[in-house]
Amino acid sequence: MSQTAEDFRPKVFISYSWTSLDHQRWVLDVAKRLTEANVHALLDIWDLQPGADSIHFMERMVNDPSVQKVLILADEKYVAKANDREGGVGTETQIISPELYSQTDAGKFVLVVCERDEKGRPYLPTYYKSKIYIDLSDEGRYAEEFEKLLRWIYDKPAEVRPAFGATPSFLQENSATDLGTAMYARRAMEAMRSGKPQALGSFIEYLDVLARHLERLRITRESGKEFDEQVVESFVSFKPFRDEFLEVLRVVMTHSQDLEMGRVLHRFFEQIYNYNERPYDYIGSYRSTDFDNFRLVCRELFLLTNSLALKLQRLDVVHTLLEQDYYITVADGRQTMYSFGVMAREVESMDHRRRRLSSDRANLIADMLLNRANGSFVTRDDVLQADFVLHLRSRLTGQRHWHPATHVFAGGIHRAFEVFARSSSRAFFAKLAPILGVDDVERLKVFVEQMGQYGQGFNSGDAKLLTGFDELCTRA
Missing domain, CATH: 3.40.50.10140 (Toll/interleukin-1 receptor homology (TIR) domain)
Incomplete structure (x- = not known):
């Protein structure tokens, strides 16, 4: 026995x-x-x-x-x-x-x-x-x-080696892509968790390295290969750095209530926007689609930042990102100011890809953004919510339009988004109102009634349902 x-x-x-x-x-x-x-x-x-x-x-x-x-x-x-x-x-x-x-x-x-x-x-x-x-x-x-x-x-030690995990996906997907941010990410998170005086500086350093090293994603067109395929491959290779960015941001927003956080992130998005355009000092021919991978990355990071901030109720961060215009250097070297909608640039290569593959998908960008949210701390619903809020803000204030790529999935949402469900409280709505760009709930209700449907076709959502229309500001 x-x-x-x-x-x-x-x-x-x-x-x-x-x-x-x-x-x-x-x-x-x-x-x-x-x-x-x-x-x-x-x-x-x-x-x-x-x-x-x-x-x-x-x-x-x-x-x-x-x-x-x-x-x-x-x-x-x-x-x-x-x-x-x-x-x-x-x-x-x-x-x-x-x-x-x-x-x-x-x-x-x-x-x-x-x-x-x-x-x-x-x-x-x-x-x-x-x-x-x-x-x-x-x-x-x-x-x-x-x-x-x-x-x-x-033979029962107090400390036992944990089970080995899977090989990091970025090593399997594209071992050639390395933005060199891992050390700076760890340093920023450790500083935030331990409350070190230089924590904000470590976070700024991480963002600066990430912004500068995005240059490594720049695509050189390959003969005999569809360019839209190169764009998708570049976007896929960015996934581990997207996850790293989100984890750093989560730690920072959780451990620091510094009101400078929104300003720091605002400056970061000013920096990375420049990848969406031809560099003003670039000499030579180019096509507008040459920067499509950067446009995907920029949109995703901006949307994720607002998704996470809404989820963690860092409404101060969202307000700064949406309220303040962005100082951007355009192609001819001039500088001008743009509202946040500029972060959602059109990605022409994805329209070409949809036609080339005869895809029946309504929006390939939405597919990619939401598929990457599976299993993430920032969920699909969080991304859908942020896209909807940004769209509402741009429409309510008459700013440059934020086209919500994920609206094609709005029909699958059968309840109010969290920030609007919480806005049954007048106190909470008072915090949300500046983000939406309204002074009172009646201004929002009039607009939502006029809006009717969010999105187009059979996948559109009911704007009243998504905003919890009937419950808004019904209690203290």
């Missing part, structure tokens, strides 16, 4: 020196405590009968495969005898030391420190000085160290 965990009783031989009666009592106490923990302690007092050969007993205990562990209880006298190869301890040392240096048997032995010298140094035999020991010499730490001893005997 197989042995269960409950049946298992490890055998442990205890090697020690008969230093004094007090020490013998101390050793006996250790053996009794082990016995109470279901350990079969083998001790000469219990297991060596009068007239038996003590040397043979020691050899048998050390070499018997049924004896799983050997404890060496080292006090001052034991160490002296071991080093001088004196008496029974010396004989045991001659038996044990070769086994300790054997690769196969080294794990069978452990030294237990019983006492220390006048300088607080543990008594250790010469042959054991470089090895890890268990320390029962300090009464204050006795219980902790005894637990360590039991864990060693039972």
Whole structure:
């Protein structure tokens, strides 16, 4: 019959020196405590009968495969005898030391420190000085160290290596793409979690590196390959960095209430927008679609940032991103100001791809954005909500239109989005109103009634349903 965990009783031989009666009592106490923990302690007092050969007993205990562990209880006298190869301890040392240096048997032995010298140094035999020991010499730490001893005997360490995860997807998808942001991301998150004074600076540094290194995604057209395929491959290769950005942002928004956060992110989006256009100092021919992968990345990061901020109720961040215009360098080198809708540039190559593949999908951009939200902290519903809020804001304020790519899935939403469900509270709506660009709930209701449907065709959603129209501001 197989042995269960409950049946298992490890055998442990205890090697020690008969230093004094007090020490013998101390050793006996250790053996009794082990016995109470279901350990079969083998001790000469219990297991060596009068007239038996003590040397043979020691050899048998050390070499018997049924004896799983050997404890060496080292006090001052034991160490002296071991080093001088004196008496029974010396004989045991001659038996044990070769086994300790054997690769196969080294794990069978452990030294237990019983006492220390006048300088607080543990008594250790010469042959054991470089090895890890268990320390029962300090009464204050006795219980902790005894637990360590039991864990060693039972091969049940307190810390166990976790299961190996999957190879990171970016290594499988495109090992050539590396934006070099991982170190800066870790530094920013660690600084935020520990509340370090330089936390905001570390976050700014991460965003700056990400913005500069996006240049590595720039596409060179390949002869004989459809350009829309190159755009999709580039967007796919960005996925691990999109996830990293989202994780950094989540930590930052959770651990810092700094009102500068919105301004910092606003500046970041001003930086990365420039990838959407021909560089103003670029000389040579180009096509407007050359920057389509950047336009996808820019839209996704802007939408995700607002999705996360709405989810975490960082409405201050959303307000800054939508209220303040963006200072952008256009192709001829002039600078001008644009509203946030500029972050949702048209991606012509995806229209071409849809025609080329004869796809029946309503919007390929929506498919890509929402598929990447599967299994993410920012869910599909979070992205749909943010797209709807940005669309409402642009329409209510008459700013540059934010075309919501994901509106084609609005028909699948059968309840109010969270921020509008919460806006049944007048207090919450007062915080949401500046984001929408309205002064009161009546302005919103008039617009929603006129709007009717959100989206087009059979997949359109009911704007009244999505805004929780009838419940808006009905309670304090």
